[in-house]
Amino acid sequence: MDKKNKKPDIKIFNTLSLSKELFKPINEDKVLMYVCGITAYDLSHIGHARAYITFDIIYRFLKSAGYNVIYVRNFTDIDDKIIKKANEEKKTVEAVSSKYIDEYRKDMDALNVLSPSYEPKATETIPEMIEVASKLIDKGNAYEINGDVFFRVNSFKDYGKLSHKNIDELIAGLRIPVNEEKENFLDFALWKKSKEGEPSWNSPWGKGRPGWHIECSAMSMKFLGESIDIHGGGSDLIFPHHENEIAQSESYTGKNFVNYWIHNGFVNINSEKMSKSLKNFITVRDVLEKFHPEALRLFFMFTHYRSFIDFSYEGIESAGQSLLRLYQAVNLYNELKKLTYEKRIEIKDAKEKDTSGGTAGGASTEDGNKGTAVSGKNPESIERYIAQFYDSMGDDFNTAKAVSVIFDLVRKTNKIIKDAMAQNFIERADLLFLDSAMVFIKHSLSDIFGILNEDPKLFIESNSAPANYEYGKSGVSAAAAAISGEEIEKLIKRRNELRKNKEYAAADEIRKSLLEKGVTLEDTNFGTAYKITGIN
């Protein structure tokens, strides 16, 4: 990271080889990355969220590792499903696609998914697609039949290298009726003759529109060149989509198309694949209605990107609690800093340490010596944590492991801070450790994981209330309190007077009555705070 030029080793599980490979980009400092985007015909679901958050983190990590990443993520804005939707809603195809592109962008913004370097639309790349199809025909890799152009799968000897299938087996396993027109049922459309009323473009084969697979090849080559480093997408795209992309691209250029193929696992609902066709999908919005977007991100990060995730509201709830713990740690640090500035916590230099005859300084047990703890319990280097973090991320983007490193660190910083608060002093070495730890925590969580972007104090105040979720129902945020803020303040004041006079029974009575109205009190050193926790 901050070591100039020296980049951490990164191993990537490559679908081509089904094994982890050391990442070596084509250009020394630049990474060319393409990720298949959405077909814009409906709201995004949490499966899309996982895919794009996965690649968002990969994108962020590669940048943090010192690479200049050129990231392209496309929009498919011409396609059967969009045409169907347009017909149903009696709108133009363009109206439908642009609407859902807008909605998608809103979702991605909400999820703090960074915009790629380029977001091309298929319809903006038609000439390039026609060029590819034409040349493929010239080279004998494709053929035209009545205005349709098909890729001749048998002309590409490596067909199946990505999905690890072979053509003969695929034909043997045939389950769908063969299109009589095609030479081989595996042959796929590069160009489709358009029907009446459908959007169409002029081509050497008459009016038509592009096939799906050729879009990505054309857009990838247009923006990134003929050979790129990383191409990603959901694991359902391996076959046939990505397989077809390889076939047409490599036939077209005669060069290797992609060096590293990365595929993310699926989001399941009740152990079953979630998909639009199964109609069991949950939209990004459904989730964001009830949970903080960062909770969703963390939820995904707790699992390796290649594993499937079984989605559940309980799972996000759990991730939400974890997120709160992270915010709490930063908040605690902020409080400590404030106390040191106000000189309410003294900063001691190592020299004046230990009058209590502690054990050998730095080597002493860093755990367990509560209370005394003047012996340098810390000067441990933050480097160890940073190294572990980068090792984990460099090991096929193992976010689950990387996150655990952060939690380890958080436990450590919490302990140091709490001890300091209890003793009213902190050793300078410990403070320096805390400072560097927080810089690292904030960088890793915010810049790489894309979380922890809220003000800690505000976040904690607004998220501490137990979520009152119920599957399939909206209304997590509990009912509002049955009492006004003004009245609450009045009662708190009254109660604190009673407490001052040690009339605890009466004070507790007020607290109880507020609780019944959905207000929870918290006595702190700086006064009494209240939270609307709702009536259960």
Place this chain on the structure above:
RNA sequence: GGCGGCAUAGCCAAGCGGUAAGGCAGAGGUCUGCAAAACCUUUAUACCUCGGUUCAAUUCCGAGUGCCGCCUCCA
């Protein structure tokens, strides 16, 4: 039918040849008049079953069971 993946504590989930990260929940403790919140500590007699390889297997190999995915649009 072909190909592939997964099976780790109450739940989620890393690890993958030398005897188990992390999170949530639970329990105990610190703090507090008591609470709440926070923090700390703690929680797997062996990681689906049975065989095999090995000095050593949760980790490798084989078989079995269960769940899931791809082979059709799909992140």
